[in-house]
Amino acid sequence: MxxxxxxxxxxxxxxxxxxxxxxxxxxxxxxxxxxxxxxxxxxxxxxxxxxxxxxxxxxxxxxxxxxxxxxxxxxxxxxxxxxxxxxxxxxxxxxxxxxxxxxxxxxxxxxxxxxxxxxxxxxxxxxxxxxxxxxxxxxxxxxxxxxxxxxxxxxxxxxxxxxxxxxxxxxxxxxxxxxxxxxxxxxxxxxxxxxxxxxxxxxxxHPWSIMLIVPSITLVYLSLQASLRKALGSMTLEAVETLADLIDRRDSYTAGHSARVAELAERLAVEMGLPRDEVETIRAAGRVHDLGKMEIDTCILTKPGRLTDDEWEFIRHHPIAGAEILSRFAGFASGAKYVRHHHERWDGRGYPDGLRGEEIPIGARIIAVADAFDAMTSDRHYRKALSLDLVVEEFKRGAGTQWSEDVVAALFRILRQENTNLGEVGVLRVAVA
Ligand SMILES: [Fe+2]
The missing domain is CATH 1.10.1760.20 (Arp2/3 complex 21 kDa subunit ARPC3)
Structure with missing residues (x-):
């Protein structure tokens, strides 16, 4: 024994x-x-x-x-x-x-x-x-x-x-x-x-009052539980937003990046008709999608030349590190999942888990598109912002391989609503919708 x-x-x-x-x-x-x-x-x-x-x-x-x-x-x-x-x-x-x-x-x-x-x-x-x-x-x-x-x-x-x-x-x-x-x-x-x-x-x-007590206690319990869940959810989202502000302050180049990713992710989620709670979780996850980069040395993040294999390993670990920190927040389990998978690719060649297609959670697919859009349309350490035409070309090329076609289609619908002069976008929207 x-x-x-x-x-x-x-x-x-x-x-x-x-x-x-x-x-x-x-x-x-x-x-x-x-x-x-x-x-x-x-x-x-x-x-x-x-x-x-x-x-x-x-x-x-x-x-x-x-x-x-x-x-x-x-x-x-x-x-x-x-x-x-x-x-x-x-x-x-x-x-x-x-x-x-x-x-x-x-x-x-x-x-x-x-x-x-x-x-x-x-x-x-x-x-x-x-x-x-x-x-x-x-x-x-x-x-x-x-x-x-x-x-x-x-x-x-x-x-x-x-x-x-x-x-x-x-x-x-x-x-x-x-x-x-x-x-x-x-x-x-x-x-x-x-x-x-x-x-x-x-x-x-009044012994029979127990018949009245049971439904009253049940109702009070259910309403209290719902209020507590709601209060906990909004406190969690506030804490996540505070974390996001900290990340933004760390690097002047990426200041505002997470806020813009969150805003676009929210618009994409609304455009795709997701429920309100889901939209809010996606928005919050967008604000902290690069939380794991706190662990990476600023020299690596801002390095202008090619990265070594070890440096790449650090970069590729940031979704896991971010998700691990976020998983400690009660009520933010799906948000943590979105952060973990925001660098997955539709064709399965992304990281950290190599998920493909529908295996990638919807929030992560949306954040991936919002993240890429903001990266392309902002000035970076190593290049100027791309023109909108080039950005659209890039998304047309990557829809169905790098990104989900549904999300790219939603992005193009938003761009059209913004009255951007993109004739080609309409063609793609029909093609992928
Ligand atoms: Fe990232």
């Missing part, structure tokens, strides 16, 4: 220890329950509904960024602790958590730890709440209920934070990272626990 890696052994020891804690807690809960309270049929329905809601909350966290998410299950776990006596509270919260984690296809150590934490949290919070005079199921009959509620909320927070910090101190790296990713800011944690109190109150007075 191959030797087991040390982190794996550590993970197993920790998960076993937590499972032990859970078992002892459950046995203790059962032992203190002198007359086991059987749930009424209505309570069973409520218990099942809460377990299901909990599993869904676990399965669909609100994604704020690539490694940051808000878990809405905290409030529901607290509701369970206030509504059902042990061991039912532990059973409902534990089973909801287990189902949610299993649906998330988490690894066994993660499931075991999360399950154990929830069980310990529920049992401890409920014990403190009852000891301080709180009634199960939750009743809001006197203002003195504030004391057991504060005790229970503090216990939930303390148990979660203490167990978390214990894992941060002694747990292996992978568990540490996972646990850190599920930590919430303290204010949000308290807000979620308070919403759990409101829910418990509502369920006591």
């Amino acid at each position: 191959p030797m087991m890696r040390r982190p794996v052994i550590m993970q197993r020891i920790i998960s076993t220890a937590f499972l032990l804690i859970w078992s002892i807690t459950l046995v203790a809960a059962a032992a203190t329950q002198k007359k086991p309270h059987m749930l009424a049929p209505g309570e069973v329905g409520l218990a099942l509904a809460l377990a299901l809601l909990l599993a869904l909350a676990k399965r669909f966290p609100l994604r704020v960024a690539r490694r940051t998410r808000i878990l809405l299950d905290v409030g529901l776990i607290f509701t369970t602790a206030l509504v059902f006596p042990a061991p039912w509270s532990v059973l409902v919260a534990g089973s909801g958590t287990l189902i949610g984690m299993a649906l998330n296809r988490r690894e066994l150590p993660h499931i075991a730890i999360d399950f154990a934490v929830v069980v310990v949290e529920v049992f401890s919070a409920q014990s403190v709440y009852v000891q301080l005079g709180g009634a199960i199921p939750f009743q809001f009959e006197s203002r003195l209920i504030v004391v057991p509620l504060i005790g229970a909320i503090t216990t939930m927070l303390a148990v979660d934070r203490l167990l978390t910090s214990a894992l941060l101190q002694y747990g292996p790296y992978s568990v540490w990272r996972w646990f850190k990713s599920r930590q919430q800011p303290l204010t949000l944690h308290v807000a979620l626990l308070l919403s759990g109190v409101y829910l418990a109150l509502l369920l006591q007075t």
Whole structure:
């Protein structure tokens, strides 16, 4: 049998220890329950509904960024602790958590730890709440209920934070990272626990209100998720634009190049009828298409004579380097792909991957045309800008070999709309459209 890696052994020891804690807690809960309270049929329905809601909350966290998410299950776990006596509270919260984690296809150590934490949290919070005079199921009959509620909320927070910090101190790296990713800011944690109190109150007075709660939570969740995705997308595009400004400042010769490529790429994408989101990604990718050139020495970039093989190797690596940096931006995966492939050729003789034809993503095909157009129509270190006639000739020659015919046709349509005096363009447009 191959030797087991040390982190794996550590993970197993920790998960076993937590499972032990859970078992002892459950046995203790059962032992203190002198007359086991059987749930009424209505309570069973409520218990099942809460377990299901909990599993869904676990399965669909609100994604704020690539490694940051808000878990809405905290409030529901607290509701369970206030509504059902042990061991039912532990059973409902534990089973909801287990189902949610299993649906998330988490690894066994993660499931075991999360399950154990929830069980310990529920049992401890409920014990403190009852000891301080709180009634199960939750009743809001006197203002003195504030004391057991504060005790229970503090216990939930303390148990979660203490167990978390214990894992941060002694747990292996992978568990540490996972646990850190599920930590919430303290204010949000308290807000979620308070919403759990409101829910418990509502369920006591109007149990059927759960029928209303499920669609309202779902709608709030969906709209929040959509707003977050939109906000994240626009923040990403702003960050990408800032990067583009940095590149432009580096070399006075190419200052403005990426802005012009982005503008033309956007017009081409609109001309080709691409969706608005796609157009914006292509525009942003156009602004940073040469980001990878930051790694290349300026002497090579501005060298007037022939490049050596090694120097060419550096140049040919810039799409990969740029895409690697951009892939770290959440929500910009397709933009990173466009940057990686902006030097591919339609006939497969481009770089870095030698993709051909339709294999090349549409955004990359568009940026390639915009990049070439701007290169030809701008003054370079080694030559003056070409005349528009010569540029058109060049594109006619390269359509179908170097560039996509569709994109070149879109370019010519734009040039015609600009009232450029290019009689030949119309002929080509018909030929390639
Ligand atoms: Fe490039």
